[in-house]
Amino acid sequence: MKLNIVPMAILLGLSLIACPLLYLYVGPALNADQLSVLKILAIICGCSALYCFVVGELTHNNSQMDKLWSLLPIAYTWIIAAHGGWSLRLVVMAVLATLWGARLTFNFARKGAYRLKFWEGEEDYRWSVLRARKEFQARWKWMLFNFFFICIYQNAIVLMITLPALVLMNNPAPFGWVDILAAVLTFGFILYETIADEQQWAFQSKKWAMLKAGKKLEELPEPYRKGFNTVGLWSVSRHPNYLGEQGTWVAFYLFTVGAGIGLFNWSIIGALLLIVLFLGSSAFAEEISASKYPLYMDYCSKVSRFFPGKKYRP
Numbered sequence: 459m460k461l462n463i464v465p466m467a468i469l470l471g472l473s474l475i476a477c478p479l480l481y482l483y484v485g486p487a488l489n490a491d492q493l494s495v496l497k498i499l500a501i502i503c504g505c506s507a508l509y510c511f512v513v514g515e516l517t518h519n520n521s522q523m524d525k526l527w528s529l530l531p532i533a534y535t536w537i538i539a540a541h542g543g544w545s546l547r548l549v550v551m552a553v554l555a556t557l558w559g560a561r562l563t564f565n566f567a568r569k570g571a572y573r574l575k576f577w578e579g580e581e582d583y584r585w586s587v588l589r590a591r592k593e594f595q596a597r598w599k600w601m602l603f604n605f606f607f608i609c610i611y612q613n614a615i616v617l618m619i620t621l622p623a624l625v626l627m628n629n630p631a632p633f634g635w636v637d638i639l640a641a642v643l644t645f646g647f648i649l650y651e652t653i654a655d656e657q658q659w660a661f662q663s664k665k666w667a668m669l670k671a672g673k674k675l676e677e678l679p680e681p682y683r684k685g686f687n688t689v690g691l692w693s694v695s696r697h698p699n700y701l702g703e704q705g706t707w708v709a710f711y712l713f714t715v716g717a718g719i720g721l722f723n724w725s726i727i728g729a730l731l732l733i734v735l736f737l738g739s740s741a742f743a744e745e746i747s748a749s750k751y752p753l754y755m756d757y758c759s760k761v762s763r764f765f766p767g768k769k770y771r772p
């Protein structure tokens with residue numbers, strides 16, 4: 459199992475090209491008030507991208523965007539809600555984005571990501587693995603990857619996943635049953651991701667406690683001996699946390715359907731880009747796991763990547 463960077467880069471590039479096309483051909487167009495708010499959000503997004511690039515380059519810690527990923531949608535949705543007159547629909551959306559962000563921030567914080575010296579903290583293990591690949595041995599290549607993908611592309615996605623709220627700013631449609639369904643589904647996916655993260659945290663914490671106590675991996679009891687989690691939600695899905703993340707923002711988009719915008723409109727851009735991103739991210743994570751754990755490929759052959767399926771049986 460090996461992630462090929464070139465096809466993924468092409469796919470990500472094409473997905474960005476599709477964004478303005480969707481806006482042009484699949485309404486609705488933004489009015490002057492919405493464009494004014496979008497400008498505010500774009501300035502925040504641009505400042506975040508610049509900050510992540512400068513601090514990441516100076517500290518060689520490329521998890522600066524990871525730290526902001528869970529915080530920016532909270533700010534974006536509440537700014538939109540404030541400019542939208544605090545309508546019930548926008549407030550519900552902002553509350554859900556806040557619940558999502560609080561959960562993700564907590565999960566990243568307990569891994570040591572946040573420090574008083576804000577530029578420090580634990581870096582996502584995947585960045586160091588990626589930096590070590592031959593494609594990025596030249597310093598300038600990694601700098602370009604950091605600038606365009608980590609800082610600009612990911613900041614753009616984080617802004618785009620909140621665009622359904624911007625589309626609904628000043629929307630007069632009453633809060634109805636589709637909105638309730640969207641809220642329930644969004645909260646359900648947040649809860650699903652929370653359970654997945656808690657199960658992963660419990661598994662990895664106990665595994666590493668035994669390893670730090672002096673035991674070797676092959677000496678650990680089951681299910682820890684394999685090295686990777688195969689219990690709970692992880693027994694029927696290889697990435698239940700990713701499914702919860704993608705589902706949250708797809709469900710978030712459904713609020714636009716409830717407001718009468720139509721079943722398909724351009725504000726789905728963020729959710730679609732997130733799905734594309736997680737296809738690559740999950741493939742890369744599995745490449746790393748397969749290189750460390752002999753039984754991981756057997757696990758991949760028996761368990762669905764995202765959607766729950768057959769239970770894993772060694």
